[in-house]
Amino acid sequence: DVKVTQSSRYLVKRTGEKVFLECVQDMDHENMFWYRQDPGLGLRLIYFSYDVKMKEKGDIPEGYSVSREKKERFSLILESASTNQTSMYLCASSSRDFSYEQYFGPGTRLTVT
Amino acid sequence: RKEVEQDPGPFNVPEGATVAFNCTYSNSASQSFFWYRQDCRKEPKLLMSVYSSGNEDGRFTAQLNRASQYISLLIRDSKLSDSATYLCVVKSDRRNNNDMRFGAGTRLTVKP
Numbered sequence: 001d002v003k004v005t006q007s008s009r010y011l012v013k014r015t016g017e018k019v020f021l022e023c024v025q026d027m028d029h030e031n032m033f034w035y036r037q038d039p040g041l042g043l044r045l046i047y048f049s050y051d052v053k054m055k056e057k058g059d060i061p062e063g064y065s066v067s068r069e070k071k072e073r074f075s076l077i078l079e080s081a082s083t084n085q086t087s088m089y090l091c092a093s094s095s096r097d098f099s100y101e102q103y104f105g106p107g108t109r110l111t112v113t
Numbered sequence: 114r115k116e117v118e119q120d121p122g123p124f125n126v127p128e129g130a131t132v133a134f135n136c137t138y139s140n141s142a143s144q145s146f147f148w149y150r151q152d153c154r155k156e157p158k159l160l161m162s163v164y165s166s167g168n169e170d171g172r173f174t175a176q177l178n179r180a181s182q183y184i185s186l187l188i189r190d191s192k193l194s195d196s197a198t199y200l201c202v203v204k205s206d207r208r209n210n211n212d213m214r215f216g217a218g219t220r221l222t223v224k225p
Contacts, residue, residue, distance in 0.1 A: 035215075042215045043200075100147060100162070100204055102157075104156035
């Protein structure tokens, strides 16, 4: 059974704090993604990675950075959290050959106060 | 203008009804099309791909109209378990084969 796990389901942070969101997949997938999901806006891609140590900006990378030191792990970092980063964050992975089928983690609901 | 647009709904239908959702996309270079399903407070999951010739998977039928740049999903004989948000997804090959655009979703509630 394929699995993508995220470090927290719910997180509350204060403005200005550094926030780490971790994602781990056990499917040996090459591709990993970070999205945020907001009502009425759908999923928006923040960053993705198609290999270890490789990363590419998505549509809304400002205020975020990522790290992929191991194939199974993809971290999203909010350098200085702001209230407009309050959102649901979803991690996903896919194989290179079947990149259209993304497997999502359960999501982290981040609230920045 | 959003790249992928969907009617957010909600669509409230009785069990056994037939319901259809449409989705329009703006990028004519889009190459692949999909429907994902997202249950309440759960993650999205691939429901089905959409082929140019149209395709069926049980009670679900997906169709693509490239000329008009829209895709559709038809659900026949709706079940309570079909209640979910349906996300339209459009894929192009602009960035390392990973450029997928998700619509905001159409919410369906099937009532007894």
